[in-house]
Amino acid sequence: MKDHQSHLFEEEFTGWLAGLRALADKCREDDGAWRKVASQGLLSLAAPEAAGGAGVGYEAACLALEAFAEESGLSGLPFAMAAQMWACQEPLLEFGNKAQHDRYLAPLMAGTAVGAFAATEYDSGSDLLSLRTRADQHGDGRWRLSGAKTFVTNGPTADVFLILARTAEGSALFGLTAFLVRRETPGLHIGKVIDKTALAGAQLSSLHLDDCVVDDADRLGGTSGGFAVLMHAMRYERAFILAPTLGLMAGALRQAIEHVRSRTQFGQPLGSYETIRQRLVRMHMSLTSAREVLYATARRADRGALDHGRSSLTKLHVSTEFNRFCQELPDLYGGYALLPETGATALLADAVASRYYSGTSDMQMKIIAEGLGL
Template sequence: MTDARSLRDTDFTVWLAGLRSWAGKCIDGDSTWRQAASQGLLSLAAPESAGGTGAGYEAACLALEAFAEESGLSGMPFAMAAQMWACQEPLAEFSTPNQRERYLAPLLAGTAVGAFAATEYDSGSDLLSLRSRAARGLDGRWRLSGAKTFVTNGPVADIFLILARTTEGSALSGLTAFLVHRDAPGLHIGKEIDKAGLAGAHLGSLHLDDCVADDADVLGGPGGGFAVLMHAMRYERAFILAPALGLMSRALRRAVEHARARSQFGRPLSSYDTIRQRLVRMYLSLTSAREMLYATARKADGNTLDHGRSSLTKLHVSTEFNRFCQELPDVYGGYALLPETAAVALTADAVASRYYSGTSDMQMKIIAEGLGL
C-alpha cells in the first residue's frame, strides 16, 4: 500500500486498491490503527495546509467504506471516523500553528488517538445545556470540572477535545473548547462502557476534577466552543456512517453467496421470490444510502455543505442501514444467529447508528427548522 508521504503524487484509484488489498488481511488492534494512519487513511480529508494530504471528503469516505468492507471490522472504522470528523476537522479549521503541531500532527500520523468529549449524563442531544465548567484559577490557568460520557475512543485516547461552559447566558458565547492531553492533572478516565454493537470501538467516560489547561490549549479562543461544536457536528453527522456502507456491501455480497449456495426443497434459495425480493430491497437501501452520502461529500468538497444537509444525510443513511438489517436475518433463517453471518452484530450496529451524533429525532428537528417549520 502507498505510504502517506507519496499519496499526493499517487493516483487515488491505485491507492484505494492498495488499501482494499491491505484491509482484507488486517486484524483489529493498535497496530492496524497505526498502519492505516501511516499509509494515509486518517489524513485524506485534512488540507495540505494543516498537514494532511488534501484528497478531500469524498476520497476519505471512499477509504472508510473500503476499509470496513474488506476488513469486516465495525468498531475501528467508526472510531477512526469519529476522530477524523469530530477532532481532526475542527483542529484543521480553528487551530493555531502550535496547536496543529502539538495536537493535529500526531492524530494524522496515528501516533496519538483523539476523542471528542461533549455529551454529558443529562445532556445527550441537548449539547447546549452542558454543565461542565471551566474557570481561571489564581495562577491564570483554566480549571475544568464536570463529567462526560459516551466518549468514543475515551478509554484509549491520548488527546481530548473537551467542551465546557466558561460564562453563563447565551450558548453562542458561553462555551469554550479545550485540548487536553491524557496525562493532564485533574483528568480521570473512567472504565470502558460495555455495549452491544460497534465491536472494537472503545467508549468511556471522563471526570474533570479541576483539570488543568492553559490558554495555548483553547481551540478557537475563549467563548468559541459553539463554533467548534457546530463545525464538528456538521462533518460528523454527514460522514460518520461512511464505514456502514462498507459493512452493508460486505453483508449483501455474502448474503447473495449464501442464497446461491444453500438449497431448500431441492432448489437454491436464490430461486425463491421472497429471498430475491429481500436481497433487492437490501441492494436498494445500500444504493440509496451510498448515493446520498457521496452527493453530500461532493458538497463538502465544494464548500457548500450546510447543517440541514448533514442531518438529512445522517438520518437517511441510518434509516436505510436499519431497513437493510430488517431484511438480512431472514435471508439466513436460523443461521442468522451464528456469529459467522454477522447478521446480529450488524443489526446492533444499525440500531446504534440512530443515536450517535444526535438521535434521528434530533436530525428531524434540524431538518424541519431548515424547512421553516
C-alpha cells in the same frame, strides 16, 4: 490538461485504495491496525496539504472508510477513526493555530496519537444548556476544568481530548469554550470501558475532570467560542460518520448473495425463491440510495458547500437505509442468522446504534424541519 491530471489522480488513488483493501484484509485480529491504517494516510486524506494532509478531499476519505470497512468486516475501528477525523481533526483544522496544528493535529493524522471529542454528559445528552462541566480562568491565565463526560468515543486510548466546558452562564451560544486536554494532565481521570452490544472494537468511556489545569494556549477557538467548535464538528460528523457502514452493507450483501446461491431448500436454490430475491433487491436499493446521498454530500463538502441541513439529512437517510437493510438480512439466513459467522445480528445492533450517535434521528428530523421553515 486538467482532465489529464484528474485521470492521473484517479489512477493513483485507485491504486492506493487497492493497497488499503489488501491491508484491511489483514486487520481483523490486529491490535496495531489503527497505526498501520493511519500510516497509509487514511486519517489525513480530507485535510488540506497546507495543514500537512493529503488534500484529496472528503469524497476520497469516505471512499477509503467504506473500502476499509468492507474488506476488514470491522465496524468499530473505522467508526472510531471516523469519529476522530470529523469531531477532532476538523475542528482543529478550522479553529486551531499553527502551534496547535503542530502539537495535536499532525500526530493525530499520522496515527501516533488518538483523539477523542468529549461533549456528552450524564444528564444533558443533546441539551447544551444543561452542560455542567465548568472551566474557570484564574489569575495565572490558566483554566481549571471540573465535571464529567460520558460516551466518549476513543476515551480509553485517547492521547488528547477535545472538551467542551461552560465558561459563562446563559445561552450555549455564548457560554461554552473548547479545550484541548492531554491524557497525562493532572486532574483528568478516564473511566472504565463502557460495555455495549454494537460497534465491536470501538471503545467508549466516561471522563472525570477534577480541578484539571489547562494552559490558555490549549483553548481551541475564542473564549465562549465552544458552540461554534461543536457545530463545526457536528456538521462533518453527521455528514460522514456513517461512511464505513456503506462498506459493511456491501460486504453483508455480497455474503448473503453467496449464501442464497449455495444453499438449497425443497430441491431448489434459495435464490430462486421470489421472496428471497425481493429481499436482496430491497437491500441493494437501500445500499445504492445511501451511497448516492452520502457521496453527493461529500462532493458538496469538497466544493465548500456543506450546511447543517444537508449533514442532518445525510445522517438520517443513511441510518434509515442501514436499518432497513439490516431488517431484511436475518431472514435470508433463517435460524443461521443467530450464528456469529453470518454477522447478521451484530450488524443489526450496529444499525440500531446509528440512529443515536451524532444526534438522534429525531434531532436530525428537527434540524431538517427547521431548514424547511417549519
